Amino acid sequence: MAATIKDIKDMTGLSLATISKYLNGGNLLPENREKIEKAIEELHYEVNEMARGLVTSQSKVIGVVVFNIANVFTCTLLRFLGERFREAGYASMICDSQNDEQVEADNIRFLMGKKVDGLIVIPVGRTPEFLEPALRADIPIVLLDRSLKGSGFDCVMVDNRTASYQAVEMLCSYGHRRIAIIGSESEFTGRERLEGCLQLLKKEKIDIPPEYLKLGLHSIEHGYRSMQELLQLEVPPTAVFMGNFEIILGAVMALNESAFQCPADISLIGFDDLIISNLSNPRLTLVVQPLQDLADRAADLLLRRLEEGRGAPRAEDGQQQVMENEELILPALIVEGDSIKRCSE
Amino acid sequence: MAATIKDIKDMTGLSLATISKYLNGGNLLPENREKIEKAIEELHYEVNEMARGLVTSQSKVIGVVVFNIANVFTCTLLRFLGERFREAGYASMICDSQNDEQVEADNIRFLMGKKVDGLIVIPVGRTPEFLEPALRADIPIVLLDRSLKGSGFDCVMVDNRTASYQAVEMLCSYGHRRIAIIGSESEFTGRERLEGCLQLLKKEKIDIPPEYLKLGLHSIEHGYRSMQELLQLEVPPTAVFMGNFEIILGAVMALNESAFQCPADISLIGFDDLIISNLSNPRLTLVVQPLQDLADRAADLLLRRLEEGRGAPRAEDGQQQVMENEELILPALIVEGDSIKRCSE
DNA sequence: CTGTTAGCGCATTCAA
DNA sequence: TTGAATGCGCTAACAG
Secondary structure, eight states: OOOOHHHHHHHHOOOHHHHHHHHTTOOOOHHHHHHHHHHHHHHTOOOOHHHHHHHHSOOSEEEEEESOSSSHHHHHHHHHHHHHHHHTTOEEEEEEOTTOHHHHHHHHHHHHHTTOSEEEEEOSSSOOGGGHHHHHHTOOEEEESOOOTTOOSEEEEEOHHHHHHHHHHHHHHTTOOSEEEEEESSSHHHHHHHHHHHHHHHHTTOOOOGGGEEEEOSSHHHHHHHHHHHHHSSSOOSEEEEOSHHHHHHHHHHHHHSSOOTTTTOEEEEESOSHHHHHSSSOOEEEEOOHHHHHHHHHHHHHHHHHHHHHOSBOTTSOBOOOOOOEEEEOOEEEOOSOOOOOOO | OOOOHHHHHHHHOOOHHHHHHHHTTOOOOHHHHHHHHHHHHHHTOOOOHHHHHHHHSOOSEEEEEESOSSSHHHHHHHHHHHHHHHHTTOEEEEEEOTTOHHHHHHHHHHHHHTTOSEEEEOOSSSOOGGGHHHHHHTOOEEEESOOOTTOOSEEEEEOHHHHHHHHHHHHHHTTOOSEEEEEESSSHHHHHHHHHHHHHHHHTTOOOOGGGEEEEOSSHHHHHHHHHHHHTSSSOOSEEEEOSHHHHHHHHHHHHHSSOOTTTTOEEEEESOSHHHHHSSSOOEEEEOOHHHHHHHHHHHHHHHHHHHHHOSBOTTSOBOOOOOOEEEEOOEEEOOSOOOOOOO
16 A cells, blocks of 8 residues: 555666665765655655564664553653653654553563664563563663662662652751651652651651551552541651652642641651642642653663664674663752641640 | 574474464464474564564554643543553554644654554644544544544544533532633633633623633643732632643642632632642542543544454445544533532622 | 465665 | 665465
């Protein structure tokens, strides 16, 4: 149905090779160039990327595998990644792992079948087995936002630990000592943030009673329940650290339904996403991740690897070139709102 | 580098055809089946989709082109679409148009090059020219959330008009007559919603003074500015209709910064996204779109077209089969919160 | 049930 | 600068 270079050949009388050369930016007589352009125009010719890919065994496509596409964090990253890759002449092929390691593994295999040139991965779990097919294909991989066990991978992420440390530090600096944490132990970023919090509490010699430590999933549900429970406590906390967007959502929801006021009765600090702050009243004090930076660095790193790969894929003696893997840890920023009050107790 | 069926042939002694048959689910001797499976295992063989696609000229991939990936609405749809297609054995290739018609046109061309089997499109603009390459390739296309001029396309969208009509109707039923609208004329869904609002106002014989009609982009900025201006009016409105997620975001932000209280001083109703309601205090009354349904219907429709295409692509006389295009208009749902008060004036 | 053969659309030698 | 020939990895007849 669609036109091929053969149709162009028939139309112009030139050979396939000449046309191919035109397509790939070679030199030819202006006269022939014109002929070809005219034919392309008339036939609505477009390169068949499958055929081209079959020959060149590269696709000019980056595979982007995200743990969960249905959230703002991921989408924003996708936007920035896409822009960057587009500028560099690559298209991106986005796959959603739906928070399921099985689907994730399928995605990798799928993208290998599509012969993507490189991979950006926000992984679901912690183990790197699912990347086997990509490793075997020997294409560059950059992990985003989360690292993998054993590592050895290129990786760009946020310094969750330090940011959480500073967040709780801020609560302390306002005089709070009855501090609760709603977070997660089961999610990678959750664990890191938790550790940061606990580290500061330890340093400040603040004990956190078990009923103040609410660990579960990064879900609205968990945030909602936990906040409810905290508020019903005999001695409720004076301040709460909330570990991610969904938790904040649920927690603020529970708070709004209660008789408690923020910051009069309870102070809040949360991790993730500036949008929330604009909606809630009073404005939430937040730890905000540098999403643009995160995406740009990851894209640039992958693009660089792609470049390197083209240049000197292997050492002269035929040995696999051992490249140092790069780990970029970006700082998060605390944006102050009005959700923290000086604690008088 | 990667293994091919030829390697399997060398390993098993069977012919290419037999192996191909195995790959595509044909019948063969259990004995041979085992041999092949063993070889695949050992060689880590995976089908080269480019080669396969070159022959079959189909890719088992659906192209999904979204006007803007960086928002919750789009992401949620993407999640549901992805699930549906995956179940049906298709992968999805997501492209972000970044709200730019030029990029959108590139995306279509790109996906045609990739030989996708079908297309889901949430278009940026109103004119269908950019779809030319897809039309020429004669693959099924389903428009989502927005239709295109001249139409003739399969399309699944929300009944924005009726929903907006009912939203304003609700404000009226609470006795409001000084009603303001923050919306958009430049965006497709915005126009539809605006029309719905105006229609009801007309029916109720309510005049809307120009200073109550705030038209701009579907942006936080526009929502914020407009709400500020409304509140500074000599005679501010008693109720405000907000046309989409971003507008709500900005408007609520402005309201929170002001001395006005909702619903005491001003009643609110908004369009889009339930999440917002959980955050704001009091809970917002919202017109919520049936996202899951929207996505499922669109996916099903496309899948059905794909099926039809395989069955009888053309009539017997060789003429192009003229298929009726299908337009599904789904109703939106009003979810009541506490942001509307009876108006006493 | 299995093997042989041809060709999908293109890039890439190598000659001319 | 151009053209003829070859093969990328796979599927789809067809023949055995």
